[in-house]
Amino acid sequence: xxxxxxxxxxxxxxxxxxxxxxxxxxxxxxxxxxxxxxxxxxxxxxxxxxxxxxxxxxxxxxxxxxxxxxxxxxxxxxxxxxxxxxxxxxxxxxxxxxxxxxxxxxxxxxxxxxxxxxxxxxxxxxxxxxxxxxxxxxxxxxxxxxxxxxxxxxxxxxxxxxxxxxxxxxxxxxxxxxxxxxxxxxxxxxxxxxxxxxxxxxxxxxxxxxxxxxxxxxxxxxxxxxxxxxxxxxxxxxxxxxxxxxxxxxxxxxxxxxxxxxxxxxxxxxxxxxxxxxxxxxxxxxxxxxxxxxxxxxxxxxxxxxxxxxxxxxxxxxxxxxxxxxxxxxxxxxxxxxxxxxxxxxxxxxxxxxxxxxxxxxxxxxx
Amino acid sequence: xxxxxxxxxxxxxxxxxxxxxxxxxxxxxxxxxxxxxxxxxxxxxxxxxxxxxxxxxxxxxxxxxxxxxxxxxxxxxxxxxxxxxxxxxxxxxxxxxxxxxxxxxxxxxxxxxxxxxxxxxxxxxxxxxxxxxxxxxxxxxxxxxxxxxxxxxxxxxxxxxxxxxxxxxxxxxxxxxxxxxxxxxxxxxxxxxxxxxxxxxxxxxxxxxxxxxxxxxxxxxxxxxxxxxxxxxxxxxxxxxxxxxxxxxxxxxxxxxxxxxxxxxxxxxxxxxxxxxxxxxxxxxxxxxxxxxxxxxxxxxxxxxxxxxxxxxxxxxxxxxxxxxxxxxxxxxxxxxxxxxxxxxxxxxxxxxxxxxxxxxxxxxxx
Numbered sequence: 001x002x003x004x005x006x007x008x009x010x011x012x013x014x015x016x017x018x019x020x021x022x023x024x025x026x027x028x029x030x031x032x033x034x035x036x037x038x039x040x041x042x043x044x045x046x047x048x049x050x051x052x053x054x055x056x057x058x059x060x061x062x063x064x065x066x067x068x069x070x071x072x073x074x075x076x077x078x079x080x081x082x083x084x085x086x087x088x089x090x091x092x093x094x095x096x097x098x099x100x101x102x103x104x105x106x107x108x109x110x111x112x113x114x115x116x117x118x119x120x121x122x123x124x125x126x127x128x129x130x131x132x133x134x135x136x137x138x139x140x141x142x143x144x145x146x147x148x149x150x151x152x153x154x155x156x157x158x159x160x161x162x163x164x165x166x167x168x169x170x171x172x173x174x175x176x177x178x179x180x181x182x183x184x185x186x187x188x189x190x191x192x193x194x195x196x197x198x199x200x201x202x203x204x205x206x207x208x209x210x211x212x213x214x215x216x217x218x219x220x221x222x223x224x225x226x227x228x229x230x231x232x233x234x235x236x237x238x239x240x241x242x243x244x245x246x247x248x249x250x251x252x253x254x255x256x257x258x259x260x261x262x263x264x265x266x267x268x269x270x271x272x273x274x275x276x277x278x279x280x281x282x283x284x285x286x287x288x289x290x291x292x293x294x295x296x297x298x299x300x301x302x303x304x305x306x307x308x309x310x311x312x313x314x315x316x317x318x319x320x321x322x323x324x325x326x327x328x329x330x331x332x333x334x335x336x337x338x339x340x341x342x343x344x345x346x347x348x349x350x351x352x353x354x355x356x357x358x359x360x361x362x363x364x365x366x367x
Numbered sequence: 368x369x370x371x372x373x374x375x376x377x378x379x380x381x382x383x384x385x386x387x388x389x390x391x392x393x394x395x396x397x398x399x400x401x402x403x404x405x406x407x408x409x410x411x412x413x414x415x416x417x418x419x420x421x422x423x424x425x426x427x428x429x430x431x432x433x434x435x436x437x438x439x440x441x442x443x444x445x446x447x448x449x450x451x452x453x454x455x456x457x458x459x460x461x462x463x464x465x466x467x468x469x470x471x472x473x474x475x476x477x478x479x480x481x482x483x484x485x486x487x488x489x490x491x492x493x494x495x496x497x498x499x500x501x502x503x504x505x506x507x508x509x510x511x512x513x514x515x516x517x518x519x520x521x522x523x524x525x526x527x528x529x530x531x532x533x534x535x536x537x538x539x540x541x542x543x544x545x546x547x548x549x550x551x552x553x554x555x556x557x558x559x560x561x562x563x564x565x566x567x568x569x570x571x572x573x574x575x576x577x578x579x580x581x582x583x584x585x586x587x588x589x590x591x592x593x594x595x596x597x598x599x600x601x602x603x604x605x606x607x608x609x610x611x612x613x614x615x616x617x618x619x620x621x622x623x624x625x626x627x628x629x630x631x632x633x634x635x636x637x638x639x640x641x642x643x644x645x646x647x648x649x650x651x652x653x654x655x656x657x658x659x660x661x662x663x664x665x666x667x668x669x670x671x672x673x674x675x676x677x678x679x680x681x682x683x684x685x686x687x688x689x690x691x692x693x694x695x696x697x698x699x700x701x702x703x704x705x706x707x708x709x710x711x712x713x714x715x716x717x718x719x720x721x722x723x724x725x726x727x728x729x730x731x732x733x734x
Contacts (some may be wrong), residue, residue, distance in 0.1 A: 018613030117613040156435035177621035181590045185552060185583060191616075192579040194561060212559040219555060220587055223548045227681065231544035237652065246385030246484040248646055249558075254544035255551050280617055285604065316595065364512050 001073055001080065003066060005029050007096065015093070015125075017289070020116040027130045029053050029088040029094030030071060033080035042136050043078055044127065044163075045087040046144030046151035048349075050269055050275050052095035055087040056080075070352040076302075077356040082366065083140065086132060086294045087125045090123040092205075092277050094270035094346060101203060101270055111282040112199040118276060120147070124154045128162070136287075138162065139364065145348035146315070147277070150284050153323070155305075157286055160301040164165035165362050169307040169355065170348040172263035172319040173293055174285040179314055182224040183278040186217025190271045199272055212264025214274060218262040227313040227344030297326050303333040305362055307355050326333050368440055368447065370397050370433060373532040375497050381458070382492075384656070387483040391472060392496045394543030395463030396420050396455040399439060402503075409503050410445055411494065411530075412454040412513030415716075416588075416644050417636055417666035419462035422454040422710065425446075435732040437719040444723040450507065455497060457490040457518075459644050461637035464493075468637055479566040485595035485643060487514070487651045491521045495529070502689060507602035508729065512536035512715035513682070514644070516652050520671075520690070526654055527668040528585060532729050536674040536722065537715040539686040540660055546681055549591040550645040553584025556565050559640045566639055567617055577633025581641060582711065585629040664693050670700040676714040677707045 005027060013023035030053045030246030035042065045055045045068065056072035058065045071077040072085055089097040098114035101186070131139070142152045142163045149171025156166040172179075190196055195205065206214075226234070235254040243250035251259070290296040306324050310315035317338050324336035339354045341347040347354070373396060380390035397420045402409065412422045412435065423439035425432045438444040439452055456464040457480070463689055467482035498506070509519045509530045516538025523533040541544075561579030562572065573581075594602070602621040610617035618626070657663040673691050675684035684705050691703035706721045708714040714721070 011379075020613070063505065107423060113615065117615055119613075173581040174604060177604065178590075178593075178595040179617060180619050181593075181598060181621050181625060184625050185586045185590075187616075187622075188579075188586060188626070189556060189583045192583065212555075214557045216552060216583060219548070219552045220590075223545075223587075226545075226548075228543060228545040231548060236542040237541060237544065245650060246387070246486075248489065248642060249554075252544060252547050252649065255554075256546050259555070269552050275615060282619065283612060300548055335527060365371070 001032060001057035003032070003054060003059055003098075005053070006031050008133055010129060010133070014122070014129065016116055016122045017119045022091065022098060024114060025091065025098040025126070026086050027091070027098070027126060029086060029130065030055065030057070030066075031087070032056050032085040033095055034085050035084040039136050040138065040140065041083045042139050043083045043085045043186045044131070044139050044142045045078070045085060046127075046142065046148035047087065047090065048146035048148050050265070051148070052093065053087045053089040054100060056085070061227060063307075067349060068352075071356050071359060077299065077359040078143070079363070082363075086131075087196070088127050090277070091126045092123070093271035099270070100199070100272035100276055110203070112272060114152055115272070115276060117279055117283075119280050120150045120154045121158060121289070123280065124151050124158060127151070128159060139164070141165040141167060143167040143359070146171060146345065147281055150281070153286060156302050156362065157290075157296045158303060160299045163302050165305065166300075166302045167305045167307065168320070169313055170263050170288040170315055170345055172284075172315040173323050174287065175282055176319070179224070180282045182220050182314070183282055184206070185220035186274060186278060187214040189213035190275060194253065196271055206271070209268060210263055211271050212266070213268040214236070214269065214271045217274070218265050219258045220332075222258060222261060224314040225344060225346045227342070229342045230344045230346070233342060236366040262275040288311060292355055294326060297323065297332070298330055300327070300332055303362075304335075305358065306334065306336045307358055308336075308338050309336055309345065309350075309351075312345045312347065314345040368399060368424035369420060370426055370565070372397050372420070372463075376502055377496060377500070378635060379624060381489070381496065383483055383489045384486045385484055389458070389483060392458065392465040392493070394455050394458070394465070395733045396453060396497065397422065397424070397433075398454070399423050399452040400450050406503050407507065408450045410452045410712045411498070411506050411509045411510065412439065412445070412452060413494075414454065414457065414514035415511070415513035415515050416648065417632070418515070420456040421462075423452070424577045428653075430578040432476060434716060436717075438723050438726060444726040445510070446730070447608045447674040449730075453498075453701070455494050457644070458493045459490070459640060461640035466637070467566070467639035467643055477570070479639060480606045482639070482643060483596065484646055484650075486518045486647050486657065488525060488563065488656070488678060489519045490647065490686065491518050491525060495526060496577045496704060499726070506531070508532040508534060510534040510726070511596050513538060513712065514648055516535040518649070523667045523669050523671060524657075524663045527666045530669050532672065532675065533667075533669045534726060534729060535670045536683055537676055537679055539651075540664075540690050541654065542649055543686070546591070549681070550586050550649055552583070552587035553641060555646060556580035556583040557642060563638055570611060573634055573638070575634070578631055578638050579633070581636065582629040582633040584641070585632050586625045586730055590709060591681040594678040594709070596678055597711045639675065640667070661693065664699075665697055667694070667699055670701075670729075672725065673701065674715075674725055675703075675705050676710070676712065676718075677705055678709050679712045683711040695724040
C-alpha cells in the first residue's frame, strides 16, 4: 500500500483551551482505503508523542512502513478494503502540521517559544475541524495508543455523538506525576542545552548533529516505554564487545541502545515540538473543563474499548481499568482488555498480534 | 550525639578488581559508641550512591543529623550504648575518601578521568583494609541499603567468616539493565555538559552554579528512588501557584520538586564522583569472580537478612527474594522481609519504623 499525504489549510481561527488563537493553521494527514458514498466508513487514527500521520503504507522509494502498518491495511484489523482510514499529524508536531517552527503570520519568522500551548483537547478540536472541512460529520471509530489513546478518549468526552466506537490503548484518564517526572528530564535537558538557545536555533540546526539535550531527554523516554523485564530480555547484562568492563565509559548493551537510538532521534525531531507535545501530555486531564472525571466520562455515548498492557510502566493498567469501572457503574458501554506483555508501554507498537483480535471484534458487527 | 570524623591514610597499595592499583589512598570515617575490650561489638554501616560516612549524630553547629540517625544511636535499633558503629565514605565518593579529585600522586594534580574504575568489591576491600588497620578482624554485623546493601552482600561473599550478620536493604544480586538505563541519563548528561570539560573543571567550579548535567541526571535518579504511588501521594497533579497552566514552562509540583532538589544537589556533589560511583553500581554482580551466582552465594557463612520494599521501582523485591531462595535451598541461614511501603526505593531512608524491628531482632541474641 502506497501512502498519500495531503495538507489542509484553515483560514478560520482555531480557538485553543488556553484562550489563545491559532490562525491560520494547517493539518497534514494521510488516508488509506476509500470513502464510501454516505461517508459512514471513516476511522480516525491518532498518533503518540513522536509519531506522525504516517501510520500505514510506505512512501515511494521508502522501505519502512508507517508505525501501525501491521494493523492497518487490506484484510488487517483495521481493514482498508472496508474503511476509509484517516491519520493526521497533531498540531504542535514537527511532521507537517502547524508547529512552533511554522511561520507566525503575518511575520515570516517562526513562532518558536511564542507558539501557544496546545492541549490534547486542542489537538482533537483541530482534527474535528479537518473532518468538518472534509464533510465528515460522523466517525465509525477513533483509535490510538499512548497520547493517541488520550485523543481518542478526549474525543469521546468532548464530542459524545461523533464516533460509534472508541479504542484507546496504553493511555490514562489524567497524566500522573510519574509520567510528568519522566518528561521533566527532557524539558530540563533541552532548555539547558546551550545549542537550544532558548528556542532561537536555525531550522536545520540539528540535522547533522542532533541536540544533546533532546537525546538525553529521550533516554528517560525510552526507559519509560520499556520496563525491567523487557530490558532483561532485550539486553540482559551484556557488555559491548571491546568496551573494557573497567573502562569508565565502557558500555553495557542497554547503554549502547540508548546512545544509538537517542542520537538518531535528536537529528530527526524538533526540540521545540518535543517541549510542546510533552506539555500537552502533562496537562492531559479528561476532567478539565467538566465538574469532575465522573461528569466528563458520563458524557460519553460511544462504546469505549480500553486496552492496557500488563507491563506498561508509563500508563499503568489500573488507570485504564479505572475508566472502565466508572463506565460500568454508569451502565455505559465499555470493554477492558489487559494484554499480558513483557514489552512495557511500547507493546502497543510492538505486540500487535496480541490485541488485533480485540480491534477486529469491534468491527465484526459491520459484517 | 555528636559525630566524630577521622581519616585513615594507607601507604600500601589497594589492589583493584581491574588489575590497577590505588596508591596511596585514604578513607574518611565516623564512629559512634565505644569499642569493647575484645573488639567484638563492631557494626559496619555502608552508604548509598550519594550518601557519606555521616550516618548518624550531628556535627557541631549543624542541625541536620546523619542519614540513618533514626536507627543509629542510644537505644535505637543499632544501639550505640552496646555497639561500636563504624561508617566509612567509599573510595570514589567526594566526601573525603580518595576520589577522582584527589591528587594523583606523585603529581599534585587531581586524577580526574585517570582515576581507576572502582567496583563494589573494591569499596569493600578498602573498608576491610581500614578495619585491619584499626585492629578489627571480626564484625558483629554489616548493614546498608541500596549500594550499601550491595556492599554488605559483597562482604558476605568475599570474606565469608568476617561478620556474624549481614543486613541488606533495597539491593540486588546484580544490577539490571533497568537501573543501568536510569544511570545512563546521568552519564550522558554529565559528559555532554560543556562545563564538565571532559573532567577538567576546577575543584570549586560548581559551588555557586551547579553542573546542569548532574542536575538533569539526578532527576532520573529521583524518579527511580520514588514510584508512581509515592508521587501521587507527594505531589498529585498539583500545579505551582502562579505558574499559568498554559505557560509552556509552567510547572507541576513534581517538576518544582525535581528542579529544587537537583539544582541544590548539583552544587554539593562532584560530577566525576557521580560517574565513578554509578559505574560501581552498574558493574555490581555478586557472581563476578566466581563460577556462578550460586557458587558466590554458597560461600556465605554469615546469617543474611534481606529487607525489600514492596514499591521499590529500582531494585525490585523479587531480586532480594531470589537471594533468599538460593540460600534456603542451600540450607544457609537467611531471612527475607518485604516491607509494605508506598515510598519506593527511598523507603530505606524514610520508613525506618517499618524495618527497625527486623534489625533489633538480629541483635536480640546478644541480650
